[in-house]
Amino acid sequence: MKNMTLANIAAACGGTYHGNEEDQNKEVLSITTDSRKAEPGCLFIAIRGERVDGHDFVDSVFEKDALCVLSEQELPEAKGNYILTESTLQAIKDIAEFYRQQLSAKVVGITGSVGKTSTKEMIASVLSEKYRVLKTLGNFNNELGLPLTVFRLTEEDEIAVLEMGISDFGEMHRLSKIARPDICVMTNIGQCHLEFLHDRDGILRAKSEIFDFIAEDGKIVLNGDDDKLSTLHEVKGIAPTFFGLESGREICADELVSKGLRGTVCQIHTPQGNISVHVPLPGRHMVMNALAGTAVGLELGLSLEEIKRGIEKVEALNGRFHMIEHNGMLIVDDCYNASPVAMMASLDILMDAEGRKVAILGDMFELGENELELHAGVGAHASQNAIDLLICVGERSRHMAEAAFEGGGCGEVLSIPTLDALLKTLPKLVQTGDTILVKASHAMHFEKVVEKLQTL
Template sequence: MKNMTLENLAWACVGKLVWDGPLPQEEAESVVIDSRKAQKGSVFIAVKGERVDGHRFIPDVFEKGALGVICEELSEKPAGPCILVKDSLKALRDIAAFYREQLPVKVVGITGSVGKTSTKEFIAAVLSQKYRVHKTQGNYNNEIGVPLTVLSMPEDAEAAVLEMGINHFGEMHRLSRIAQPDICVMTNIGQCHLEFLGSREGILKAKSEMFDYMKEDGCVILNGDDDMLSAITQVKGKKPLFYGIPTGPAADMDGGCGEDGEPGMHGRAPGSAGKYDVYAEKIRMKGLLGSEAVFVHDGEKFPVRIPLPGEHMVYNALAAAAVGFQLGLTEEEIAEGIASTQGVNGRSRIVQAGEWVLIDDCYNANPVSMEAAIDLLLQAKENGSDSRTVAVLGDMFELGEEEKKLHERVGRCCVEKGADCLICAGTLSHAMYEGALDAAKETGSRPSGGIHYFPDRQELLAGIPDLLMPGDTILVKASHGMGFEEVVKLLLTKQPQNQKR
């Protein structure tokens, strides 16, 4: 790792070196916070977690050949060089920012209420057509994950794609200092983390902290169909670039779940083609097989195949195209990269599970992503399919005072859009259940498979097999804390009890 000697690390995190012997001059080979990953040449940062205190494992990492340790305290004389700091997590961030400064890599930072992970995958796939790309793995998008992602970046990386997630003010400012992005991508401003950020305006303010450490010659790329993002006229004196889908029947992406003339939960504000730097037209949805479209940039048109299903994936692919053009890729390279993008477990992953088709979207949920997932589920009916569409939905967290209303809206949306069966689980999801019942009563159209409610995940796991039939297409989605990966695991191994169609 370039310039990552213990002496430089101590300077970067304003720490005090503690060691009586000669100080090693070699550069660290890795920086870890998990003692199990420590090896010869590693620097171990001892972090006090909620359940485990990393300081307990300082002797262990030296036995494994660690180059040194960064810690807040020492209970005994260490077996190797240590750097004492006041705050180990701050030291982790400081060291990551220092390492980022050593590398001439182009960094793309991605944030937004919905679509960060899929957009990251599209951008990484596109840039991989020309560059050696390093990207966020798994859910490493917070104040621990982002610095670890940066610190795991190989020196020969030419581009890095970093997902950046927050739920409090000030967090994105700290992540921006670590990432120092050359390109900032913002996917949308939806209704999530309202408990801590208060409103969509608060969410926009918090996420806009990503621009704080953007490079002077940096570029901002925004979803031009988001009503709040499209109102941004400049960032640091520069006009943002916009992507989107122009107004028109072929490009109408809003499911219309708003009330009394309000926009739906997407907050869409589409405009004419001249509004965008990159846009899509002639969109052909192909159900769970994805979609095809024509992308337009600087008046030039080129065909694109988007392999991930759902209308929202068109937006994610457009963001990747905008980044690709900014970093010098050709239309052919961009189209090939988009077509090669693969899904991620728990993020709209399509799985053939015996007699069921499973849409595994269990990783997280908020009102915007719920509506997009319901839209995706209903695409199973395209091309004349007689598959029943079953939505298995759970609680959405961190919605603040609006949580009951927003859960009700999701339930109503599911019924109004025509799902064949709705299964709700969780304390907050009782409001979703009530919203669905109200919508069924008002429309006079109750889902053929019924509207069902379970108070918790365990009762759902016990009861769901009796509600499913062979051939069903099943969406599983909830906030991460609901643990709906257990529901996915059950459906991957269990077959329907009810054999009637």
């Protein structure tokens, strides 16, 4: 890892080095917080978690020939080098910030209330047509996950596409300080984390902290169809590029033709020309993601043909509208997370499905004082879409079921109190030919629903 000597690491985090003096000039080969992934030449950062304390595994990582351990407690019996620091959680951010500045890779930082991951996948797919790209894996988008993603960068990587997620004020400022984005992308301002950010204006302020450490010659790419983002006309002297489905955007799309759950064909219009594209994943939001990918691709010098190829190669991730065909059913695994806007968008896509349309929806968290009304709004939307079978799971989702029942548009509405109760009754509720949407907040553990459906 370039310039990641033990001396530089200690300086970056304000730590004190203990160990072999000659080793201070050695570069670590990798950095991990997982003792199971420790390897020769690595730096192991001992993190105190709610259930596990990394300091308990110091001996085992030295047995694997780790070059050094970063610790927030003295290790008088250490069998190797260690750096003592006040807080390893702060140190990991400081070290990642230092390492980011050793590398020449351009960084695309992506934030927004919903759609960060699918937009990240689209942008990475587009840029991979021209560059060597590293992208955020899984949900490594917070103050611990982002540094670990940065540590995966090598000198060979040309672009890093980094997802940046927050739940409170100040977090994005700290993430931006690490990432130092060259291009900032914002997908939308929705209703996530209202418990901490109060309202959509608060969400906009918190998300806008991504601009705090943007490069001087940086670029900004925004969803121009979002009423909040469309108000950002200039940031630090940088005029944003707006994308959207409405006319007048610099990057826009029209002539949308739905292919059901197989995606959408559309025309994308840019200042450099137009392209006809088959976006292979369903929903208008995926067309928006394609527009974001187009905008970023043009900023980084891709041709329209390269952008088209990248869009048409994008694939869904597990838990992110991932379609699974099993025993005559089409299971739509969209259970990674949920917000009212995202849930209603998924219900809209379900309308393009063949066969009986079944939605298994669960509680959404961190919605603030209006959470029950927001759940009811999703239920009303399901009624308007005439879902054949709506199954609402959890105490909050009871209000979703009540609103759907009052709307009268759904074929059948069920309210089930717990996940365990759902799993027991699920075999009696679904049938061959169904298209089944599964969606809830991550803490509902709806991946168990997807697993159960694949056993029927």
